[in-house]
Amino acid sequence: MPNLTIIERSPDPEATTDSGARRLSIAERLRSAGQVRIGALLLLAATIIAIAWANISYDSYHGFWDTHVTLGVADLRLDFTLHALVNDALMAIFFFTVGLEVRREFAIGELTTWSRAMVPVLAAIAGLAVPALLYVLISSGSGHENAWGIVISTDTAFLVGALALIGPKAPGRLRVFLLALAVVDDIGALSIIALVYTENFNPLPLIVAAVGLAGIFLTRYLRSGRGLVYATLAIIVWLAFLGSGVHPTLAGVAIALLVPVYRPDRRDVEHALDLARTFRQSPNTEYARAAANSLRESISINERLQSAYAPYVAYVVLPLFALANVGVQLSVDILAGAATSMVTWGIIVGLVVGKFLGVYGSTALLRLFRVGEFGPGLTGERIAGGGALCGIGFTISLFIVDLAIADETVQNEARVGVLAASIIAFVLAALIFRISDAVHPAEELGRTLERPVNPARDHIFGAVDAPLTLVEYGDFQCGFCLKATGSVEEVHRELGDRLRYVWRHAPLTRYHPNALAAAEASEAASLQGKFFEFERSLFADQENQLPSHIIRRAQELGLDVERFEADLTSAAVAARVRDDMLDAEAMDITAVPTFFVNGRRHTGPYDAQSLIRALEETAEA
Structure with missing residues (x-):
């Protein structure tokens, strides 16, 4: 993020x-x-x-x-110069990390959709x-x-x-x-x-490489010992590329593209935390191993390998x-x-x-x-x-x-x-x-709303074509954002159809561990037309926003839970929240809630009367 x-x-x-x-x-x-x-x-x-x-x-x-x-x-001997060892062997690790990044971007990153x-x-x-x-x-x-x-x-x-x-x-x-x-x-x-730039091409070793790559793809289905299998097959594939005349560093890319990548399942993470709490209450080797394995498996091997190899490459x-x-x-x-x-x-x-x-x-x-x-x-x-x-x-x-x-x-x-x-x-x-x-x-940064309100994109409460616009960047676990909802409701009661209110995400991920999950859950709910209903339920119970609580809320709101869970792990939902966070950074938003009144950044108190006064004054301007 x-x-x-x-x-x-x-x-x-x-x-x-x-x-x-x-x-x-x-x-x-x-x-x-x-x-x-x-x-x-x-x-x-x-x-x-x-x-x-x-x-x-x-x-x-x-x-x-x-x-x-x-x-x-x-x-069985290989003779290298130190120069070739660096360029052919060590650089294969570099190209492996490049391949991991390519795989991630096309699976769950910026390159998931053509738009x-x-x-x-x-x-x-x-x-x-x-x-x-x-x-x-x-x-x-x-x-x-x-x-x-x-x-x-x-x-x-x-x-x-x-x-x-x-x-x-x-x-x-x-x-x-x-x-x-x-x-x-x-x-x-x-x-x-x-x-x-491939010379002296010999296709026969590539048959061995293809078998090794197939084995790498299937290794994901092993229940244990995957690390040793991955390492052994990776060496075989690298040697096969070396013998084929294709530059062996490209073996690193081919291997990386077959390493599975997925967004963490929030319930798997919650299960890992439960095991960690169990270990804290009754520390022993068995619980420690179970908690460590569960935490590790909740993150895709692609991201674990990127994290592990990045320092060595750099x-x-x-x-x-x-x-x-x-x-x-x-x-x-x-x-x-x-x-x-x-x-x-x-x-x-x-x-x-x-x-x-x-x-x-x-x-x-x-x-x-x-x-x-x-x-x-x-x-x-x-x-x-x-x-x-x-x-x-x-x-x-x-x-x-x-x-x-x-x-x-x-x-x-x-x-x-x-x-x-x-x-x-x-x-x-x-x-x-x-x-x-x-x-x-820098002092001009963020004075105006950089991304105009777009009914096709934004979550709007009120008349879409209302003359007054109030945009809030907030966090579902922020206590002050909760207080601000009362002000917004009062403003809406006073102004009625003259006001359209827009919510955008700016989760405090460093201080609220479940804020990002809550934001993504609200986006998954919006795909079924219930963004503001889900928003109200999140604000109504800020202390309980674990994955299991989020799924329960989806059930209570009558959402298609199976579709909701699938959307929770989709790249589109993550990208929608990430876009709002990048917008907030681009406008130098360093505090939440932050309001934009008719496109201008609001400073000062955000009680209902202050917001109404600001809306009326900026509308006239």
């Missing part, structure tokens, strides 16, 4: 919120952002070390990475095609036109890290857009590696890859050669200009023709900054350099181009974001 920090707001304008809770939420946000920054900084540090090492002692650098390592037992995926998918496709075209045009006649794959991919790790370092205030929706784009970008890059695999691949000599002769090399300039223009034109240009056209969905906060200037950041084509670009170019001199020129393009793209994005922040200062 988006990183949204919200606190409850007292109806008394003189009252203050709990400062300790505020400090805690800020600390959590900084810690999360810090983890992203650490990974990007380690990657940057490894890059600098590799360049320094190669320029201080070029022979020792290449001699070290050319060291042979033999793995195996008896007659949601249209903008990032089309931007990613243009971001693949335009750079490749520019590279081929500029490098024409160099003899290395086939190396166009170098410029097609964006480095997701650097992209996220750079966005955390230089991105705009409240970057949530831009981050979601760029991550969805990066997933499609990765699919394109991986497909091109498999189809264009802190070990990618820095080692940079250390093994970025060691380019920066002598006067090499830099002079790069300055006049069509390959170098093709890479720089392809990544910096091509990515920007592809991403920003395609989204500008989509916006012009009103195609696709652009949520609040995803403005043209922010997409421009994100498009510039997409020019950081580090990891996969360097990976393809070795696959596409055999000449060591040209490889060095290509690496210079990748490094130069990444630096230029970073600086360009920073400038765009700073200019954007200057044009739209």
